[in-house]
Amino acid sequence: MTEYALxxxxxxxxxxxHLEFSFRKILNHLDSNDLVHDISGFGCCPEPIGFPGMDNITFMTLAARNLTVAEEQKLDILTLCTGCFESLKTASVKLKHEPKLLEKVNKHLSKVGREYNGTVEVKHIAQFFYDDIGFEKLKKNVVKHLDNIKVAAHYGCHLLRPSEILAFDDPHNPTKLDELIEATGAKSVMYLRRDYCCGAGTKSLDGNVAAEMVMEKLRQIARVGADCMSVVCPFCFLQFDLGQEMASRAFKDSYDVPYQIPVLYYTQLLGLSFGIDPKEFDFKRHRIKVKPLLEKIDAVAVPAV
Amino acid sequence: MVTRSKHIKINHEFIRELTKLPECENLKNCYQCGACSSYCPSFKYSKVYNPRKIVQDVLVGLKDEILENTNLWFCGVCHACTEQCPQGVELSEILSHIRNLASKIGNIPTHLVSEVKNLLETGQVVPPSSAINRRREKFGLPELPDAPVDEIRTLVKSTGFEDMIRRKIELEKAKEREIMEEAKARMKKMEEKKTEDA
Incomplete structure (x- = not known):
């Protein structure tokens, strides 16, 4: 089995x-702690929106520095954030296929006594659950089928695109996260604008633009009657959780607001189906209340045979 | 360079310079269908960021207008434009490169300058906080290792990035000084007028 640096x-x-906790809790529950290692030495990924725009070589060099940290330990990289995933995966793919770029980057890295040899693979936890853990193991651990809830999957831009580099799933009609959600017994619902951005990337420049993007997604998700959203990125999480509250306030005259659609990081949803006590996940940290969702799950949840 | 009017400068070299780069070589395949803009969430809601229009401006050679336009930074880098382009133009790469050129002349939004400051001080864009560290303890999460600030600083110096950001900060300070001095001059004039009137 491949081993990863977290x-x-x-x-x-x-x-x-609390999102990090939910991932570690699941890992522990699946008895897979030995696949994922905590190592020191990582810096900023760096973030994939502003940095490549300011200076691509700096972006590549800082990302490659992180790759060398994992390479030293002969580990691949596993990320909890789709932003880190895009930055590091883009660097790993490009540096593997563009020797001139690698040479340039290594010249800078030599100043801190590092060299990248192009051996590190980068994975996001969604792919990790899909490939490394696998459905058999996931389903074996589901003790509480979430049959009666409808979940709206939000993949996030940086998990899917550019698909030529990230190669996670079909960028126009992705299914992997839906399959992962359905492993819990819940129904993953289709909705319009599924591949739309959460808006986090424009938030610092203009909060209204970001809020409009959030509202557009929520409107479509509310239309199909989803009970909650499932995300795999902390920026998307914040955008739909805290952002939902703020956008509902900002648009109280023009939309059917306030929306109250709870947002769960994928490993939190998985944890509920594994029968882990919801109290452990500290759901009170979420701005959109999760309690109604938990009550709905408990109302008719059928114990798995 | 041909000057068509007082305001618009056409630069025919710009497209040639860009298409020399591997990520921009298929730029000329663009036939302005607008698929990029129709899928662009930033265009839909900001109304001021229009990827199709930027490519059009590149094709006709409006280099200065493009590079000085602060709306370039509305791109959320969701790459929807690249995925949707029927001509295989790698739009998000091209736009990213254009932002690189804009950064060199100081067109960088202030929130990114603060991001860089965070990075150089703490090694991360979202810096740690003691309150969150206490929460981490409660969750039984491992202590976070120190970020490699020294190495990051050395690297951004080596790539010339630090200099570019410093120039930008100085540019901003100069602009602030200019505004202050203008305001002072206006005040002085008003006071002079007051004493004259009196």
Whole structure:
């Protein structure tokens, strides 16, 4: 089995530790702790929106530095954030196929006594559950089928595109996250604008543009009657959780607001189906209340045979 | 370079310079169908960021207008334009490269400058906080290792990035000074007028 260095990034450990907890809890529950290692030495991924726009070589060099940290330990990289995933995967793919770029980057890296040899693969946890853990193991651990809830999957731009580089799933009609959600027994519902951006990338420039993007997604999700959303990125999480509250306030005259669609990180949803006590996940940290969802699950949840 | 009017400068070299780069070589395949903009969420809601229009401006050679336009930064880098382009134009790569050129002349939004400051001080864009660290303890999460700030600083110096950001900060300070001085001059004039009137 491939072993990974866990790349926490910045948003998960420094703002949303409950998401990190949910991943570690699941890993522990699946008895797979030995697949994922905590190592020191990682820096910023760096973030894939502003940095490549400011200076591509700096972006590549800082990303490659992280790759060398994993390479030293002969480990691949596993990320909890789709932003880290895009940055590191883009660097790993490009540096593998563009020797001139690798040479340039290594010249900078030599100043800190590092060299990248192009051996590190980068994976996001969605892919990890899909390929490495596998459905058989996931389903074996489901003790509480979430049959009576409808979940709206939000993949996130940086998990899917550019598909030529990230190669996670079909960018126009992705299914992997839906399959992962349905492993819990829940129904993953289709909705319009499924591949739309959460808006996090424009938030710092103009909060209204970001809020409009959030509202567009929520409107479509509310239309199909989803009970909650499932995301695999801390920025998307924040955008739909805190952002939902803020956008509902900002658009209280023009939409059917306030929306109250709980947002769950995928490993939190998985945890519920594994029968882990919801109290452990500290759902009170979520701005959109999760309690109604938990009550709905408990109302008719059928114990798995 | 041909000057068509007082305001619009056409630069025919710009497209040639760009298409020399491997990520921009298929730029000329664009036939302006607008699939990129129709799928662009930033275009839909900001109304000021229009990828099709930027490519059009590149094709006709409006280099200065493009590079000085701060709306370039509305791109959320969702790559929908690249995926939708029927001509295989790698739009998000091209737009990213254009933002690289814009950055060199100081067209960088202030929130990104603060991001860089965070990076150089803490090694991360979203820096750690003591309150969150206490919460981490409660969850039984491992202590976070120190970020390699020194290595990051050395690298951004080596790539010339630090200099570029410093120039941008100085540019901003100069602009602030200019505004202040203008305001002072206006105040002075008003006071002079007051004493004259008196």
């Amino acid at each position: 790349f926490l990034g910045c948003m998960v450990p420094n703002r949303l530790p």
